[in-house]
Amino acid sequence: MSAKVSPFAPSAYPALPAVDGVRFASTEAGIRYSNRRDLLLATFVPGTVVAGVFTRSKCPSAPVEWDRDRLAGGRARALVVNSGNANAFTGRKGREATRLTAEAAARAVGCGPDEIFLASTGVIGEPLDPVPFERHLDRLAREAAPDGILDAARAIMTTDTYPKAVTRSVEIAGATVTLNGIAKGAGMIAPDMATMLSFLFTDAAASQATLQAALADAVAESFNAITIDSDTSTSDTVLLFATGTAAARGAPALEEAGAEALEAFRGALASLCRELAHMVVKDGEGATKFVEVRVRGAVSDQSAKRIARAIADSPLVKTALAGEDANWGRVVMAVGKAGEPADRDRLSIWFGDFRVAHEGERDPAYSEAAVSAYMKAPELAITADLGLGDGAARIWTCDLTHDYVAINADYRS
Amino acid sequence: MSAKVSPFAPSAYPALPAVDGVRFASTEAGIRYSNRRDLLLATFVPGTVVAGVFTRSKCPSAPVEWDRDRLAGGRARALVVNSGNANAFTGRKGREATRLTAEAAARAVGCGPDEIFLASTGVIGEPLDPVPFERHLDRLAREAAPDGILDAARAIMTTDTYPKAVTRSVEIAGATVTLNGIAKGAGMIAPDMATMLSFLFTDAAASQATLQAALADAVAESFNAITIDSDTSTSDTVLLFATGTAAARGAPALEEAGAEALEAFRGALASLCRELAHMVVKDGEGATKFVEVRVRGAVSDQSAKRIARAIADSPLVKTALAGEDANWGRVVMAVGKAGEPADRDRLSIWFGDFRVAHEGERDPAYSEAAVSAYMKAPELAITADLGLGDGAARIWTCDLTHDYVAINADYRS
Structure with a gap:
C-alpha cells in the first residue's frame, strides 16, 4: 500500500468557524488499527433537523439501512461514525450492531435511538463489534466541543491522504448563517476502505423538506458528478444537520426568509458540496490529475x-x-x-x-x-x-x- | 510500454490444416512501424459466403462502415487487414482510403470492390495512406498460399504478445469440414491499438442466413462475453468466410445436411470462437489471471x-x-x-x-x-x-x- 500524500493536499487549513449547536469528539477506539483516530461522535442541540442522501447500491450496509429508516423522523441529536469496518454484508449481526451502537449513543447524549445517525466505512463482511462504542461514547459525549471539526475529518479517513473540511457562510436577513462540511473518499467507492462519506452542519433554521430538496440538488451536481473508478460503495452517505440556532441571532427559517435568501443558502450548500467533492477526487487513490x-x-x-x-x-x-x-x-x-x-x-x-x-x-x-x-x-x-x-x-x-x-x-x- | 510476454502464451502451435479455397499472404508495409508484419491479404475462391458481427460503437471506423454496407451482398473474394492505423475518426479521407484499398485489392484478385472486406486496427484519428496497399496487394495476391495462417495471425497483432490461431473439424455426411480462426486483442478494445478482430474460415457450404445466425449466436457466448477493461473499440470486427469447397468432397450444404449436422457445425463454430475469445483475454494487456x-x-x-x-x-x-x-x-x-x-x-x-x-x-x-x-x-x-x-x-x-x-x-x- 502506497503511503504517498496526494499532490493536491492543502499545505494548511483555514480555521473553520464553529456552527452553534454542533459539538465534536473523536478517539482511537482500535476498531481495526491501533494508533489511529477511528471513532467520531458529533452531537446536536435538540430540534436539529436532518436530511440525507445514500448509496443506490442494492447491497447497502447496515448503517445505511438504519439511517434511511430514521430519516422520516427528521430529527437528529447525534452522529456516530467509525472507520475500519463498514458493517456491510454482516447480516443479522450487523443490524444488531447498529441497534446497540445507537442505544449506547442515545444513553450518552440523552435522547431516543431514533435520533441517532450512523455511518461506518472500512472492510466489508467482517462483523462489527459494538462493545468499543459502548465503552467510548459516554466519555466522547462529555468531551464534545465546538471546535473539533478538523479532528472529526481525520477520524473518518481511510485511504484518504489528507482530511477534508470546508466552510461557507451566507447572510439571511442580516444574520450570518454558517455551513461547514467534512468528507472522506478515496476510491469513491468500495468495500475495502474507500466509501464516500460527507457530513454537513449548519445553524440555519429550516424544515426537513426544504433541507432534503436543497441537499438532493446539491449532491446531484457534486458528489453524484464525480467518479474515481466507477465503483459504487455499499455505504455512501451524505447527511446534512441543521441546528436552527441562527434563529436566535435573527435569521428566520429558510421558508420565511424569502426566495432570495433561500437561493443564497442553496447556492452556498451547492458550493460547499462541490468543493468537498472535488477534494475527494483530488485525493482519489493514486490520483495525479x-x-x-x-x-x-x-x-x-x-x-x-x-x-x-x-x-x-x-x-x-x-x-x-x-x-x-x-x-x-x-x-x-x-x-x-x-x-x-x-x-x-x-x-x-x-x-x-x-x-x-x-x-x-x-x-x-x-x-x-x-x-x-x-x-x-x-x-x-x-x-x-x-x-x-x-x-x-x-x-x-x-x-x-x-x-x-x-x-x-x-x-x- | 511493457515488452513482457503473457504467462498464458502457448509454448508451441499445432500445425493447422488448410481450409480449401483460402490463401494467405502478409508483409511489412511500414504502415506505422518498420520491421513489423502489418498487412494481411486473404483470398477466397469464387462463391465464398461471408457473415459478420461488428462493434456497437456509435463512432465506428471507416472499414466497419464499409463491411457493414457490403454484408448484404453476402459474397467475399478477399480480406485486407492492416495494423498500425485504425482508419477511425478520419472523416471523408477515411472513406476514400477504404474505397481506394478495396479497388486495389479487387484489381489484384480480379473481382468487384464490393467483394472485398476490410479491417484496420491501430491509432485513431490519423489519416490512413492507401498508397502502401496499392503497392503491395498485387504481389500479395500472387504470393498467397494455403498455409500462411500463423503469419496471418501475426500480421494483425498490435499489443498482443502472441498470435492466436485455432482449428476445429466436424463431420458433415461423412466428409470432414474444417473451421480455422485467428484473432487479436489485446485491450479488447480501444483506439490505440487494441481493437478485437477475429477472422474465421471454413470450407463448409452454407447460405449467408445460416452462417450469419450461427455466427451471431457463437459471438454472443464468446467475443461478446469477454471484457478486459470495459472499453469498446471503434473497430471490433468478426468475419466468417465459408468457401463451400467441402461440397466437392461430398459435404452437403448445411441447410440440406440435417439438423444434427447443422448443430455439429454450430457447436464447432461456438467452440472455435470461445477458445479464440479466451486467448484474447489471456493476452489482455498486463493480464496475469x-x-x-x-x-x-x-x-x-x-x-x-x-x-x-x-x-x-x-x-x-x-x-x-x-x-x-x-x-x-x-x-x-x-x-x-x-x-x-x-x-x-x-x-x-x-x-x-x-x-x-x-x-x-x-x-x-x-x-x-x-x-x-x-x-x-x-x-x-x-x-x-x-x-x-x-x-x-x-x-x-x-x-x-x-x-x-x-x-x-x-x-x-
Missing part, C-alpha cells in the same frame, strides 16, 4: 451525463491522462461506447482550449507540442461537443495510475 | 449478464485479483452497483469451490488460508448466486495490473 469532463451538444442533459461518465470512467482515457498523453482517440472511443445518440461526423473534442478534433476528423490546425505541454498541468479539462442538441453535463474525475493498482491490489490482507 | 465470472439465481439471463459484467469490469475486483486477494466484499459491491434486482440477504459467493459468503453474511465455515492458496492459481472462477430466479450468465475477464497502466499510460507518443 484532476480532470473536468464537459459534454455539450448532446440530445439531452441526461444523455450528456452518460457520455461524460463513459469518458470519465474509461480506463483507457484515465491511463492516457496518467501518461500526460493528449489521446483524443480514446475520447472518441468512449463517446462511441456510451450508447447515447452521437454522430461521428459532428463530434468535436478539446483538451483545455485546444481543439484537437473537429466534425469527425483531427483538427488540421492543432499543435501536438502545445497540447502535450498543456497535458502536464495538474488540473485538466476535456470537452466533447456532440453537435446534436442543447444537452450538457460536467463530471469530475482523476487519472488511473500505478499507485491505484498498488493501493488496491493488496488491501485486505 | 484468467477469470471466469459465473452468475446464477438472477431474475433473468440478461440480468445475470449485467451483474457478471459489473463484477468483471470492476477495477476494484480486478486489482484484488491481481493481488491474489480473495476480496469477496468487492464482489458484493459490484453486485450491488449493477442496478439489477438483488437481495443482499440471499446472496452467496464462491471463489472456485470455496463458498466465502452465504445468504448475506461471511460463510462461517470458510478457511482464509485455503482460499488464499486457491487465489494463486493462474485460472480462477468467481461465482455469485443471487438466490432469486433461474437467470444465469458467464463472462470471462482478466486482472488489472501495473502492466496494464504501463502499457496504456504512454502509448500514442
Whole structure:
C-alpha cells in the first residue's frame, strides 16, 4: 500500500468557524488499527433537523439501512461514525450492531435511538463489534466541543491522504448563517476502505423538506458528478444537520426568509458540496490529475451525463491522462461506447482550449507540442461537443495510475 | 510500454490444416512501424459466403462502415487487414482510403470492390495512406498460399504478445469440414491499438442466413462475453468466410445436411470462437489471471449478464485479483452497483469451490488460508448466486495490473 500524500493536499487549513449547536469528539477506539483516530461522535442541540442522501447500491450496509429508516423522523441529536469496518454484508449481526451502537449513543447524549445517525466505512463482511462504542461514547459525549471539526475529518479517513473540511457562510436577513462540511473518499467507492462519506452542519433554521430538496440538488451536481473508478460503495452517505440556532441571532427559517435568501443558502450548500467533492477526487487513490469532463451538444442533459461518465470512467482515457498523453482517440472511443445518440461526423473534442478534433476528423490546425505541454498541468479539462442538441453535463474525475493498482491490489490482507 | 510476454502464451502451435479455397499472404508495409508484419491479404475462391458481427460503437471506423454496407451482398473474394492505423475518426479521407484499398485489392484478385472486406486496427484519428496497399496487394495476391495462417495471425497483432490461431473439424455426411480462426486483442478494445478482430474460415457450404445466425449466436457466448477493461473499440470486427469447397468432397450444404449436422457445425463454430475469445483475454494487456465470472439465481439471463459484467469490469475486483486477494466484499459491491434486482440477504459467493459468503453474511465455515492458496492459481472462477430466479450468465475477464497502466499510460507518443 502506497503511503504517498496526494499532490493536491492543502499545505494548511483555514480555521473553520464553529456552527452553534454542533459539538465534536473523536478517539482511537482500535476498531481495526491501533494508533489511529477511528471513532467520531458529533452531537446536536435538540430540534436539529436532518436530511440525507445514500448509496443506490442494492447491497447497502447496515448503517445505511438504519439511517434511511430514521430519516422520516427528521430529527437528529447525534452522529456516530467509525472507520475500519463498514458493517456491510454482516447480516443479522450487523443490524444488531447498529441497534446497540445507537442505544449506547442515545444513553450518552440523552435522547431516543431514533435520533441517532450512523455511518461506518472500512472492510466489508467482517462483523462489527459494538462493545468499543459502548465503552467510548459516554466519555466522547462529555468531551464534545465546538471546535473539533478538523479532528472529526481525520477520524473518518481511510485511504484518504489528507482530511477534508470546508466552510461557507451566507447572510439571511442580516444574520450570518454558517455551513461547514467534512468528507472522506478515496476510491469513491468500495468495500475495502474507500466509501464516500460527507457530513454537513449548519445553524440555519429550516424544515426537513426544504433541507432534503436543497441537499438532493446539491449532491446531484457534486458528489453524484464525480467518479474515481466507477465503483459504487455499499455505504455512501451524505447527511446534512441543521441546528436552527441562527434563529436566535435573527435569521428566520429558510421558508420565511424569502426566495432570495433561500437561493443564497442553496447556492452556498451547492458550493460547499462541490468543493468537498472535488477534494475527494483530488485525493482519489493514486490520483495525479484532476480532470473536468464537459459534454455539450448532446440530445439531452441526461444523455450528456452518460457520455461524460463513459469518458470519465474509461480506463483507457484515465491511463492516457496518467501518461500526460493528449489521446483524443480514446475520447472518441468512449463517446462511441456510451450508447447515447452521437454522430461521428459532428463530434468535436478539446483538451483545455485546444481543439484537437473537429466534425469527425483531427483538427488540421492543432499543435501536438502545445497540447502535450498543456497535458502536464495538474488540473485538466476535456470537452466533447456532440453537435446534436442543447444537452450538457460536467463530471469530475482523476487519472488511473500505478499507485491505484498498488493501493488496491493488496488491501485486505 | 511493457515488452513482457503473457504467462498464458502457448509454448508451441499445432500445425493447422488448410481450409480449401483460402490463401494467405502478409508483409511489412511500414504502415506505422518498420520491421513489423502489418498487412494481411486473404483470398477466397469464387462463391465464398461471408457473415459478420461488428462493434456497437456509435463512432465506428471507416472499414466497419464499409463491411457493414457490403454484408448484404453476402459474397467475399478477399480480406485486407492492416495494423498500425485504425482508419477511425478520419472523416471523408477515411472513406476514400477504404474505397481506394478495396479497388486495389479487387484489381489484384480480379473481382468487384464490393467483394472485398476490410479491417484496420491501430491509432485513431490519423489519416490512413492507401498508397502502401496499392503497392503491395498485387504481389500479395500472387504470393498467397494455403498455409500462411500463423503469419496471418501475426500480421494483425498490435499489443498482443502472441498470435492466436485455432482449428476445429466436424463431420458433415461423412466428409470432414474444417473451421480455422485467428484473432487479436489485446485491450479488447480501444483506439490505440487494441481493437478485437477475429477472422474465421471454413470450407463448409452454407447460405449467408445460416452462417450469419450461427455466427451471431457463437459471438454472443464468446467475443461478446469477454471484457478486459470495459472499453469498446471503434473497430471490433468478426468475419466468417465459408468457401463451400467441402461440397466437392461430398459435404452437403448445411441447410440440406440435417439438423444434427447443422448443430455439429454450430457447436464447432461456438467452440472455435470461445477458445479464440479466451486467448484474447489471456493476452489482455498486463493480464496475469484468467477469470471466469459465473452468475446464477438472477431474475433473468440478461440480468445475470449485467451483474457478471459489473463484477468483471470492476477495477476494484480486478486489482484484488491481481493481488491474489480473495476480496469477496468487492464482489458484493459490484453486485450491488449493477442496478439489477438483488437481495443482499440471499446472496452467496464462491471463489472456485470455496463458498466465502452465504445468504448475506461471511460463510462461517470458510478457511482464509485455503482460499488464499486457491487465489494463486493462474485460472480462477468467481461465482455469485443471487438466490432469486433461474437467470444465469458467464463472462470471462482478466486482472488489472501495473502492466496494464504501463502499457496504456504512454502509448500514442
